[in-house]
Amino acid sequence: KMTADIRKMVVKDDSLSMMAKNAKIITIDGVVTLRGPVETEKEKAAIEKHAKQAGAKTITNELEIKKS
Numbered sequence: 001k002m003t004a005d006i007r008k009m010v011v012k013d014d015s016l017s018m019m020a021k022n023a024k025i026i027t028i029d030g031v032v033t034l035r036g037p038v039e040t041e042k043e044k045a046a047i048e049k050h051a052k053q054a055g056a057k058t059i060t061n062e063l064e065i066k067k068s
Contacts, residue, residue, distance in 0.1 A: 002054050003027040009050040016043055023047055023063055032056040037066040 006025050010016060020043040023036040032051045038044050044063045051059050 002030070002032065002056065005054040006032065006047075006051050006056070009053060010047055013046060013050065016046060019066065020047060020063075025051070027056070030056065031058045031060065033060040033062060035062045036064070038063045039066060041065060 003025050006027075010023070010025070011021055013021075017039045019036075020038040023034055023038060026033040026035070032054075034047055034051065038047065044061065044065060047063060048059055048061050
């Protein structure tokens, strides 16, 4: 459920690139792990913020900024 909630917020966020919207969101026992490429530091922070809004207590942000 938490993964789905985060995914919905990320997909609705028009400020995020397609790359960021495809980031992996893994939730195990309330711990959210974010993985995959994003375009900017701002996108990385935005996805983490969405995870917090969905109620994640612990977030492991492994999103990587890809230089194009």
